[in-house]
Amino acid sequence: MPTNLIGRRAVLGGAASLAPVLAAPRARAADTKPLRIGILTDETGPYTDSGGRGSVLAARMAIADEGAQGVEILHADTQNKPDVAASVARQWYDSGVDMVTDLPVTSIASAVQQVAKEKQRTVIITAAASTFLTARDCNPYSSHWADDTHALSVGPTTQVLRAGGRKWYFITVDYVFGTAMEKAASAVITGGGGQVLGAARYPLGTQDYSSMLVQAQSSGADVVGLASVGNDLVNLVKQAGEFGISAHQRLVGFLIYITEVHALGLKAAQGFTFASSFYWDQNDTARAFSRRFLKEHGGMPTRNHAAIYAACRHFIRASATAGTRDALAIGRAMRAMPVDYLGVPATLRVDGRLIYDLALWRVKTPAESHGAWDYYTRLATIPAAEAFLPVTPACKG
Known part of the structure; x- marks a missing residue:
C-alpha cells in the first residue's frame, strides 16, 4: 500500500519522521507505554485549510502543553x-494506535466510527458535522466535538429570527448536508412565526x-x-457580495x-452571519493558543484545529x-471529567456529544477591522440547550 495510505509519524518541530513525538515527562498511573494518536485528515483536497497540516500542529501543541511523555502522532x-479512511484507521488500530481524530465529511467519519x-x-x-454521529450511531468508543448540523442551523436561525429576520429565502447545495440544514432551519422559521418565501x-x-x-x-x-x-x-x-445583497438583506x-x-476578504464577506464554537479572539485562552499557532502555521486556527487541540489534551488527561x-x-474518564474548550466550559455527554455554548458571529466591514485576522463581531450567545439535540433513548446507557 502506498505510504500516504499507511500514515506518517510527526515530531515536534513539524517535519515528518520515524521518531515519536517527545515532550516533557509526565507519569502515567499504571500503563507506561506511550499513547499513539492518529490524525486522519484532508492533506491534498478541499479541506486542507480547515484541517491538513494545521490539524497535526494542533495535536503537537496539545501534547507539548499537556507535558505528555513519548506520545506519538501519525497522520494520513x-x-x-471513506474506504481509504477506513483502511488507514483499521491498520492504525491494528498497529496499536489509541485514538483517531479530525475526519472531514460525514461519510468518512461514519466509516472510521464503525472501525473504531x-x-x-x-x-x-x-x-x-452530521447529528447522526451521535443521535443515531453513538457508541462508547466515539465522541463528537464538531459543531453539528443542528447547532449550526437551528442556533443561528433562532437568534436571527428573534432579532427580526422573519422572511427567508434559501440557496441550498443539493445533497444531504445542504437539504438537511435547510429543512432544520425552515422548521425553526415557520415554528417561530416566520416565513420561508422560496429556495433555489x-x-x-x-x-x-x-x-x-x-x-x-x-x-x-x-x-x-x-445552506452550502x-x-x-x-x-x-x-x-x-458582487450583487450587493448584504447591503439590503442579511446573509446567514x-x-x-x-x-x-480570509480568502474572501472583508469586502466580499462583510455582514455574513453564522454560528461557531470558536474564534481566535474570543477570550484570553483562545488568543494565547491562536497566536502561537499563527506564528508556526502562518494562519489563525480554524474551529477544527481548536477542537483537535482541546480533544487531544482531554484524551491524554483521561488516559x-x-x-x-x-x-x-x-x-x-473523558465523560466524567470537565472539558476546557479553550476557555469555554464544556461537558461530554453519555452519548459522546460534546456540549457547550456557541456564539452568533457577524463578519466585520473593512472599516470595523483593526488588523489582520480581526474579522468577527459577536452578536449573541447560543445556549447549549438550544443548540444541541437531547440524548436519544438508544444512547442513554
Whole structure:
C-alpha cells in the first residue's frame, strides 16, 4: 500500500519522521507505554485549510502543553474517500494506535466510527458535522466535538429570527448536508412565526449563482440563508457580495471557516452571519493558543484545529486518570471529567456529544477591522440547550 495510505509519524518541530513525538515527562498511573494518536485528515483536497497540516500542529501543541511523555502522532490523507479512511484507521488500530481524530465529511467519519467500534478503540470526530454521529450511531468508543448540523442551523436561525429576520429565502447545495440544514432551519422559521418565501437548489461544483441570487434579491426576503459549504460557499458569498445583497438583506450561513473568510476578504464577506464554537479572539485562552499557532502555521486556527487541540489534551488527561490504554475506561474518564474548550466550559455527554455554548458571529466591514485576522463581531450567545439535540433513548446507557 502506498505510504500516504499507511500514515506518517510527526515530531515536534513539524517535519515528518520515524521518531515519536517527545515532550516533557509526565507519569502515567499504571500503563507506561506511550499513547499513539492518529490524525486522519484532508492533506491534498478541499479541506486542507480547515484541517491538513494545521490539524497535526494542533495535536503537537496539545501534547507539548499537556507535558505528555513519548506520545506519538501519525497522520494520513483520507483522499476524501471513506474506504481509504477506513483502511488507514483499521491498520492504525491494528498497529496499536489509541485514538483517531479530525475526519472531514460525514461519510468518512461514519466509516472510521464503525472501525473504531469494531476494534474497540477511541475515535474523536472534530470536523464532520452530521447529528447522526451521535443521535443515531453513538457508541462508547466515539465522541463528537464538531459543531453539528443542528447547532449550526437551528442556533443561528433562532437568534436571527428573534432579532427580526422573519422572511427567508434559501440557496441550498443539493445533497444531504445542504437539504438537511435547510429543512432544520425552515422548521425553526415557520415554528417561530416566520416565513420561508422560496429556495433555489444547485449541484455541487456550480460556478455561476447569478440567477439564484437574482431570485433571492427579488423574493422580498429579509434574510438569505446559504445552506452550502466549502468552495461552493466561498464562490456563493463572493458573488453575493458582487450583487450587493448584504447591503439590503442579511446573509446567514451554517458552516464557514475563518480560512474561507480570509480568502474572501472583508469586502466580499462583510455582514455574513453564522454560528461557531470558536474564534481566535474570543477570550484570553483562545488568543494565547491562536497566536502561537499563527506564528508556526502562518494562519489563525480554524474551529477544527481548536477542537483537535482541546480533544487531544482531554484524551491524554483521561488516559492518565484511567491509568490504562483501555478505550472503554478512557471513554468513561473523558465523560466524567470537565472539558476546557479553550476557555469555554464544556461537558461530554453519555452519548459522546460534546456540549457547550456557541456564539452568533457577524463578519466585520473593512472599516470595523483593526488588523489582520480581526474579522468577527459577536452578536449573541447560543445556549447549549438550544443548540444541541437531547440524548436519544438508544444512547442513554
